[in-house]
Amino acid sequence: MQNLGIDVLFKGTNFVRLLSGLWVAVRISLISVIISIVLGLVVGALMTSKNRILKVIFRIYLEIVRIMPQMVLLFIVYFGTTRVFGWNLEAEVSAILVFSFWGIAEMGDLVRGALISIPKIQYESAMALGMDGKQIYYHVILPQTIRRLIPLSINLITRMIKTTSLVMMIGIVEVLKVAQQIIEANRRSSPNAAFGIFAVVFLLYFLICWPISKLSVYLEKRWS
Amino acid sequence: MENSLLSIKNLHKEFDRNTILKGINLKLNKGEVIVIIGPSGCGKSTLLRCLNGLEDIQGGEIYLGGKLLQKNAKDISSMRQKIGMVFQSYDLFPHKTVLENILLAPVKVQKRKRAEVEAEAMELLERVGLADRKNDYPRQLSGGQKQRIAIVRALIMHPEVLLLDEITAALDPEMVHEVLQVVLDLAKSGSTMLIVTHEMAFAKAIADRVLFFEHGEIVEESHAPKAFFERPQTERARQFLKSFEY
Known part of the structure; x- marks a missing residue:
């Protein structure tokens, strides 16, 4: 069998760099998730309001978020608005804005669903x-409501964590980007590193998301 | 006149342009048990819901202990503490144990001491034969057990009047008896109650006064329940009672 290229991981500070890239991804998703949960609870409560105008506004908001690919949103905010409005948005702030915009809408919809499922x-x-x-x-x-919400919102949270891999497209050096850099830098000495390093990235994502979904299964069982 | 606990004057209730209650007048005295019977959709459950401020009313007045009851008034929460209500569908809070269900309102709303309320809760649970289920969750209980707990949860607030809205209608037949037995005991101990039911034998046994409702009106009122069930005075009541015979 050919060399899997995992040895590259232990060259220099490669592994530490990979982990710090992972921290960037986790930091973006953590901040976005917290914002999404807090504001999502408010938006969800507002979505159940009987006010027609409010209902329509949130409906449109939710549809935009659902239809628009996250990457397009990232591009609009980072490349588009910075030029048009002339403000200076850091890439990470743009990413948090986009992820929160997405998370609040979906979280709000989950909260709305949980609220209306409570019998009168x-x-x-x-x-x-x-x-x-x-x-x-x-x-x-x-x-x-929270009991009904937790399994659903954990699904959203893991989706948000996974989707942070897109932020490298606006120049953020997160775990996937670091992996690419490591592979590029070692192209000659270990041409197989692409397999080993990406496999490690996969494992890192798994290690973050798996305990979260385990927790959801546990809570669901406990409260059923 | 003034010593009636609950007094209803010319109560009107409409819903989607349908008149549900057409000017109900009723006085309930302390210690009295009134049973309301009548066909489905005659407005009897709606009446009970109005008395607890769960429905908007379009006319008339409800007084509890001389105080006007209004659904959107500031004091409605404190008024409701004086009116216990048990619903047809099992309405225990599913995320709380039996004991937590019972203690929630007296501790959080009435701000009574937990230890004192808990002792009373255990006494009441003993009375309805469910003391050993105090740490169970509602999903672990049968329908009849849930309704007995719901009665205890209402009683611990020390309500002046208890409203029972078809509390056995959703139960399996073999569980009806255990619940009605609890209500009978309450009547014997002097509780003031307004009961809506389809259990005619129970109504006959417990009522001080029977009201026969139809189309949102009191069609017949009797202070002698036994006589009423044997010889109703109105044709409509006679027809209704006949539908329970085979």
């Missing part, structure tokens, strides 16, 4: 016990 009788029986609006949401509706 839950609100009414809480009211009948003399609870006011805040108490009903805090003690009765929110805990049930």
Whole structure:
């Protein structure tokens, strides 16, 4: 069997560089996920409002996010808006903006779905016990909503982490880009590095996402 | 007149241009048990929901202990604490255990001491025969057990009046009895109740007063339930009761 090219990983600081690239990807997704969850809860609650205009606005927002490929959004924000509006956006900030824009919409839709799936009788029986609006949401509706939400939102979170691999297209040096650089630099000495290094990248993504989806399965079982 | 606990004056309720309640007048005295019977869709459940401020009303007034009850008024939450209600569908909070379900409102809403409420909860659970299920989740209970817990959850608020909205209608027949037995015991201990039910034998046994509802009106009212069930005065009530015979 041919050499798999994993040895390149242990040359110089290659492995550390790869890990720092991974941290860039994780940092972008972590910040975006936190923003998405917080604002998604608000947007989701607003989506259930009876206000027609609000409903239409969020509908359009959600459709845009669903239809538009994330890479196009990244390009518009990073290459497009910076020129047109003359502002100076860092690539990482652009990435966080785009990922949050996407995450808030999808998270909002998940929250909306979870909220409307709580039967009306839950609100009414809480009211009948003399609870006011805040108490009903805090003690009765929110805990049930979050339970329904967690498996769904974890799926969204892992999708967001995986999609950060796109940000190298706007010049961010994240794990995939570092991998490419390492492979390029060692093209002559280890032509097989493409296999070994990308396999390691795959493994790194797996190590991040797998515990998260395991957690979701665990929570789902515990609360079913 | 003034010692009636709950008094309803000329209550009107419309929904999508249909009139559901056509001017109901009713007074419920302390310790009295009123049973409302009537065909489906006659407005009896809607009446109970109005009494707890769960429905908008289009006319009339509801007084509890002399105080006007209004759905959107600021004091509606404190008014509702005086009115216990148990619904047809099992309405326990699924993410809380039996004990947590019972303690939630007295501790968080009435701000009573947890230890004191818990002792009372255990007493009530003992009374309905479910003390050993206090740490179970609702999904682990049968329908009849859930309804008995729902009754305890309402009782622990010390309501002045208890509204029971067809609480056995969604139960398997063999579970109806255990729930109704609890309600009968409550009546014996002097609870004031307004009950909507399709269980005629139960109605006859428990009622101090029977109301026969149809098309949003009280068609017949009787202070002598036994006589009512044997010889209803109106033709419509007679027809209705006949539908329960085979």
